[in-house]
Amino acid sequence: MPQPFLQVGPVKIYFYGVLISLSLVFLYSYAKKNSKNYSLSSQSALSSLAYSLIFSLIGARVYHILDNLSYYNQFPIEAFFVWQGGLGIFGAIIGAFFGILLYSLLKKVKPLSLLNLLFPPLLLAQAIGRAGNFFNFEGFGPPTSLPWKYYVPVFERPLEYLSFSYFHPTFFYEALLCIFAFVIFRSFKKKFSLEEKGFAFYLVSYGLIRLFSEMFRIDTWQVSNIRVAQVLSLVMVIAGFYLFLRKRRD
Numbered sequence: 001m002p003q004p005f006l007q008v009g010p011v012k013i014y015f016y017g018v019l020i021s022l023s024l025v026f027l028y029s030y031a032k033k034n035s036k037n038y039s040l041s042s043q044s045a046l047s048s049l050a051y052s053l054i055f056s057l058i059g060a061r062v063y064h065i066l067d068n069l070s071y072y073n074q075f076p077i078e079a080f081f082v083w084q085g086g087l088g089i090f091g092a093i094i095g096a097f098f099g100i101l102l103y104s105l106l107k108k109v110k111p112l113s114l115l116n117l118l119f120p121p122l123l124l125a126q127a128i129g130r131a132g133n134f135f136n137f138e139g140f141g142p143p144t145s146l147p148w149k150y151y152v153p154v155f156e157r158p159l160e161y162l163s164f165s166y167f168h169p170t171f172f173y174e175a176l177l178c179i180f181a182f183v184i185f186r187s188f189k190k191k192f193s194l195e196e197k198g199f200a201f202y203l204v205s206y207g208l209i210r211l212f213s214e215m216f217r218i219d220t221w222q223v224s225n226i227r228v229a230q231v232l233s234l235v236m237v238i239a240g241f242y243l244f245l246r247k248r249r250d
Helices: 015-038 042-067 069-074 076-080 089-107 111-118 122-136 170-188 194-216 228-249
Strands: 004-008 011-014
Touching: 011 015, 015 042, 015 111, 015 122, 042 069, 042 089, 042 111, 069 076, 089 111, 089 122, 089 228, 111 194, 122 170, 122 194, 170 194, 194 228
Parallel strands: none
Antiparallel strands: 004 011
16 A cells, blocks of 8 residues: 655645656656657647546556456445556556547647657656655565565565565666666667657567566466566567558658
8 A cells, every 4th residue: 555755634645646747747848848859839749648648547547457356346436546556557558549549630630740759758757657666565576685675564565475575676677677768769869760760669668678577577467377468568569660660661
């Protein structure tokens, strides 16, 4: 259960919420500053960002609920308790994608321009958000004795690992790789025309990152012993490479 770091009367402020807010500020600033590079007005970029955020929140919550469906079948009202935590990044990605498509359809804007603008900065935004896992005691991996091990209180440990105190900080691995990928994008976007392939770059880079980090997850959604996140990651990588190749043929 996430714990607030500040409470004023009935108002509780959580670390995770603060970090998500910081990531949204970054996305807002990035979209406004870089919209002209995609022949988009700043208003169009920011409006599409608003659409993507609304749908990403819905998608993230739906993904989490599906992941924990047996629990929410027993306590359906808690499906609306977003402040207690529970957002799935793949649901957020899918939701953001459809939010942008909806906006482009309604406003008759090229969807690929919006996707190329708004998806690469998600890498850094996700890295910021991943820091929230540190405070929420979630997104960690199996037990480890490595120097960078992560302590998890007894009441936050999975039942099968109650006798272990230290775990892989999987959220940290993913955050570092997301930062690295974003730096690569920013450093080589002009040399390799990555601005025109931003969406493809995101799909491939985050897909590969998640394929790797899933090897260090113990709380991931599985269907018939198949990790849903790995399947979705593989789909992202394939789709990203397809967009890269298609662009080269155009």
